[in-house]
Amino acid sequence: MKASSVRFPAAFALLLLGCSSGDNREGSTAIPPPPGPGPAPDPGLPTVVTYADSLTQHGITWTFDKPYATGQYANGDFWVAVDPGTQTVRVITISPPFTGSMNGWEVNPADKVKQGFDSRIYDFDPARVPALPYDALPGKSIVKAISLNPVPAGIQTFLKTAAVLTVVPEIPLSASTLFRPPYFGPDKPTYRTTDLQTQLLPSIAPSANAPTLDIVRQWFERVWLDHKEGWTGRAMHPADNMPDYGAGMAVETGEAALRLMLDDPVGEKVPALIRFVQYGIDLYAMRLGGVVWGGAGGGHGVGRKIVLAFAGLLFNHAGMIAATANPPSKDNTFSEDGSCLYAIPARTTLWGQPGTAAQYWNNQLTGSGGRSVRDPYGYIDGGEIPGGVYQFCCTSQTWKGAALAVHLMPQLRPIWNYEPFLDYVDRWVDFGAWTQPDPYAPLGSGAFDTDPSNGIGRYPALHGTNKNSGYWGSVFANSMWTQYRPAGTARMPHIQPYGGTFAGSVVVNLQTPHTPGAILRYTTDGSDPTAGSPLFTGPFPITTSLTIRARAFAPGLNDSAVNRASFTIN
Secondary structure (H helix, E strand, C coil), rough: CCCCEEEEHHHHHHHHHHHHHCCCCCCCCCCCHHHHHHCCCCCEEEEEEEEEEEEECCEEEEEEEEEEEEECCCCCCCCEEEECCCEEEEEEEEEECCCCCCCEEEEEECCCCECCCCCCCCCCCCHHHHCEEEEEECCCEEEEEEECCCCCCCCCEEEEEEEEEEEECCCCCCHHHEEECCCCCCCCCCCCCCHCCHHCCCCCCCCCCCCHHHHHHCCCCCCCCCCCCHHHHHCCCCCCCCCCCCHHHHHHHHHHHCCCCCCHHHHHHHHHHHHHHHHHHHHHHHHCCCCCCCCCCCCCCCCCCCHHHHHHHHHHHHHHHHHHHCCCCCCCHHHHHCCCEEECCCCEEEECCCCHHHHHHHHHHHHHCCCCCCCCCCCCCCCCCCCCHHHHHHHHHHHHHHHHHHHHHHHHHHHHHHHHHHHHHHHHCCCCCCCCCCCCCCCCCCCCCHHHCCCCCCHHHHHHCCCCCCCCHHHHHHHHHHHHCCCCCCCCEEECCCCCEECCCCCEEEECCCCCCCCCEEEECCCCCCCCEEEEEEEEEECCCCCEEEEEEEEEEEEECCCEEEEEEE
């Protein structure tokens, strides 16, 4: 590798590096004009430029035909600037080399199904790997993977690591304040560390078992390759970069969010914060490209929503906030939303993922098919066994970190914008599985109940089992929960009727069937109820279109999640 390094104050980088276009000496490449309007760089921060004919990161080496201006983003990933004359970077080799079936690479990955990294991963398409030499244009993210061969026992991915090299049109100003542009898709927007509203981070006393900030930084040091949808995406999660399974990802993202809220000086949080937010930037690009992490995916899709919400809040980024708060589908965008549904018959939030009655009963009677389908009648937790399988192993306990982060950082709550999730996590921690009352017949009495009035239920003995337990979980999140959300929570109140369109008027009733003795307060102005909001004293009529928000308060308990129902009066 031939390289020379210089450090330029950003405000003077163009002046000091400028030269004629005919001068091709190393270290004297002409610099194109500065970019158009955007975040103002900090003139006190230097731009470090290295002229190099190769770059190496995480065991991956990109070799060029000659030295180019290179440097690093705030998260440590490399950029390389094109030659001003050709407007390209010629990549001669990328090692370890693509074998035709392993060690693949892609440019601006944008497909949520097909991939060119390894033939052992579903939907392999070798045509996605460009031929070398490759003339890279500005705005290209070269994503290179190293395959695992052989695959160690207990690992369910075929990739060892991955890294991103971004091709830029010119030397970036104040490069040390720039995040790497998202690796996914053709758009490469600019995000700066100086735009992060770090004053919003809480500063609370730690509980036991907190990971160090350096450990959190290491979790997100390398790119989380997360754009392949569904359970097959697990095989494309690089083992050195990230957990392969969604439940493990949820544990780490929940812990990271909580760890960044502790009372360390903000400056000490910054390295970990930058890496965590970088993942949020990548997730946002994936979401814009149509990638989702929801649906009936067991524990595969959990753990992403808290990262995107966190990044959206700290950037005050309207797009990120909208993508989190108002996704196109609550069922299919984020697993945390799609797995928790407020059920009118049960008058509480139940666990279960999207599916049909036929799919539910096929699994109940044969044990085959989806094992996470929600109860089609809305009385009990879904899945093959309420309180078991994916509800127990891979979702409920992993969500404690994200749910507590939303409670501890109130600005996150409207961005999260799904109270049934918060209600469900409280219920799982305080009570466990939900199976009563249930008017439908137990398994073995026929596929469908012939006597709904008997009230026996399908799994009466499982009501309240597996409280606050599960295979995947976090000791740190558990200790933080004990410290900051103790003694239980009032259940989210029931609104009857649960919204709809009515002629002239409608009488609304509020109930707390699962928290005896609780008092209810409500609002109609769009705000969440507080201890000073109107007290519910009995059914009341409404004659204009509005949204009712209701919350339960009870002595010795945390306030409930907020239920809401919208009414249209014709």
